[in-house]
Amino acid sequence: MSAGPAPLLVFDFDGVLVDGxxxxxxxxxxxxxxxxxxxxxxxxxxxxxxxxxxxxxxxxxxxxxxxxxxxxxxxxxxxxxxxxxxxxxxxxxxxxxxxxxxxxxxxxxxxxxxxxxxxxxARHRLYPGVKERLDRLAREGADWAVLTTKGAAFASRLLAAAGLEPRALFGHEQGSKPEVLRTLLAEDRPLWFIEDRRPTLETVRADPRLAAVRCFLVSWGYLGPRDGEGLPPTIAWLTPERFAAPLAQWP
Known part of the structure; x- marks a missing residue:
């Protein structure tokens, strides 16, 4: 990655990190x-x-x-x-x-x-490679957080069982995803948002206050049959191979 503050990667939970x-x-x-x-x-x-x-x-x-x-x-x-x-x-x-x-x-x-x-x-499983990739983020100087519509207590329990410790965890109690992202932008560092729900990313993209957020739609998770088609240039398609690669190689 280029010189400057390391990004904060904000992951949706269900359908991105965990299949439940x-x-x-x-x-x-x-x-x-x-x-x-x-x-x-x-x-x-x-x-x-x-x-x-x-x-x-x-x-x-x-x-x-x-x-x-x-x-x-x-x-x-x-x-x-x-x-x-x-x-x-x-x-x-x-x-x-x-x-x-x-x-x-x-x-x-x-x-x-x-x-x-x-x-x-036992009714949940991490997607393949997720734990290993998140563990490597620290070596790249990046932090990661979780932003989910699940209750924070339940997401926290699942992350702890997997041995994962995000820098922050935001459940539905903390407000909508755009609201939380606007708060995180105040940290004045690059903010990357990784989702499996295209309408959520389109809502983020429609908010001019979130123009600086870099958006990714994962190719796994709970996608509709045409969610990956015709993506605007402001929403990047993230495959498992690219997810596993160094951040500098992400689209």
Whole structure:
């Protein structure tokens, strides 16, 4: 890298560092069944949940989508085509509120961690090469942080179990991702943001206050089928090979 302050790399958590798809369905299913016990939901995540996962932004949406997948008359294609528009309609259909769904999800996770932490942790895995690459960042003079819509306590527990210590960890309690990034820019050092959700990066790019943030979309994680196509020059495509390379070789 060129001379100057070393960058702070800010990583999204789910879909970038950790694959927790089994846990997402398990927790979402448990929360949905507690709220609507008559639901019939399979123990293994249905294919529709994997299709919806790239569109899901916050934890409460997972609970809502689990319930929707239990509807016999669900039109999955219509849901996928207008996900954002479908969210308020689905909340109204079930008579639920986003904040109560978030609390229910976090209660399920807290109980699982308190009663069987090994089983809860086992439902997650680091993506290949992640731990080794993060461990090498210190030798390149770079710091890294985590910015996630997951509750900070749950992300912290997973990172500790993997032997990883970010310089900072921001959960949904600290505000939206653009809000946190604007705060970090005040440190007056290069800021690189690594995500697997293209709409999140597009929101960052649309904020002129975040013009200095360098954005990367990873080629793994919970991507939609066309998320990697036609990227603007302000969002770089990050493959596992480039991720493993020295920072000076990142796009």
């Amino acid at each position: 798809m089994p846990e997402y369905w398990w927790s979402a299913r448990e929360a949905a069944l507690q709220l609507a016990p008559a639901l019939q939901l399979p123990e293994e995540a249905p294919a529709g949940f994997a299709q919806l996962r790239p569109l899901i932004h916050k934890g409460w949406e997972m609970v809502l989508m689990a319930a929707e997948l239990g509807r016999a008359d669900l039109d999955l294609e219509a849901l996928l085509a207008d996900y954002d528009g479908a969210l308020p309609r689905a909340l109204a259909r079930w008579g639920w509120a986003a904040d109560s769904l978030q609390r229910q999800l976090e209660q399920v996770r807290s109980t699982a961690l308190a009663t069987d932490p090994a089983a809860w942790l």
